[in-house]
Amino acid sequence: MATGPEALTFLSGGTRLAGNLYRPDRGGTTPGVVVCTGFGGTQDTPSVVAAATTFAEHGWAALTFDYRSFGRSDGRPRQVVSIRGQLADIRAAVAQLRRLPGVAADRVALWGTSLGGGHVVTVAADDPRIAAVVAQVPFNGFPRKVEGRSARSQRALLRAMAGDALRGAFRLPPGYIKAVGRPGELAVMASDEAQRTVENLASDTWENRVAPRALWSMMRYRPGSVASRLTMPLLVCVAALDRETQGEQTDQLVRAAPRVEVRTYPCSHFDMYRPDVRERVLADQVDFLSRALATA
DSSP: OEEEEEEEEEEETTEEEEEEEEEESSOSOEEEEEEEOOTTOOTTSHHHHHHHHHHHHTTOEEEEEOOTTSTTSOOSSTTOOOHHHHHHHHHHHHHHHHHSTTEEEEEEEEEEETHHHHHHHHHHHTOTTOOEEEEESOOOSOOSSOTTOOHHHHHHHHHHHHHHHHHHHTTOOOOOBEEEEOTTSSEEEESHHHHHHHHHHOOSSOOSOBOTTHHHHHHTOOGGGGGGGOOSOEEEEEETTOSSSOHHHHHHHHHHOSSEEEEEESSOTGGGGSHHHHHHHHHHHHHHHHHHHHHO
């Protein structure tokens, strides 16, 4: 059984972040897991809550949180993804979990999905105290060609990115676009599959809008470039039909990591958040973490 969530706040470089702590329903000192959302995600989305609850039910303290400018965390302008800022937020969440009474500071693991799946690799590469890492459909750079996006749609997205970056340079409000949309819509992820998944992302705080300026920095972001520095076990969960974090990029990350396990599922990127698929994936992740945290 699990208790919580217990709301808490902590600082990341002076920015107040909102978190939720899920604890196992037993006393004593336990390992911990910091749970990191994907691009534009918030901690109250069903897949994040399910992961944290599952980890707590298996005896680990699980900390979820909202990145700066998202959900219930502070930070302005809103809905702006900052790679550097989100990495700092994860480090702050790790430090917060390690400080909590009843948490074994040297048995803290990282779990992340999509962009968060790339982030946890980056953070762990510089923190050998991390006991284990779970990277679910991890981001490791954009594919050379995004399937289903026409040249016209690609040009429209680039114009939106350039315009929003210019607005940021002049400290103007962001020029938001949808995070998830239908084919042909101006959105970061545009496909029928992505649109159908919105119902699995819905929550009190999740908003289907984002400042597209972030995509410029994501073009240069390669978590796999530091994967060789990981000293702890890494589990990579791959969606075989993934169009968002495609096999070539994921394979580069996997090949670089010294202590890696891979689990592959016959589904798409967004199917990983469906309750039926999620249950199977979480079972594999619990098995991995049980082994890794027992020997940490």
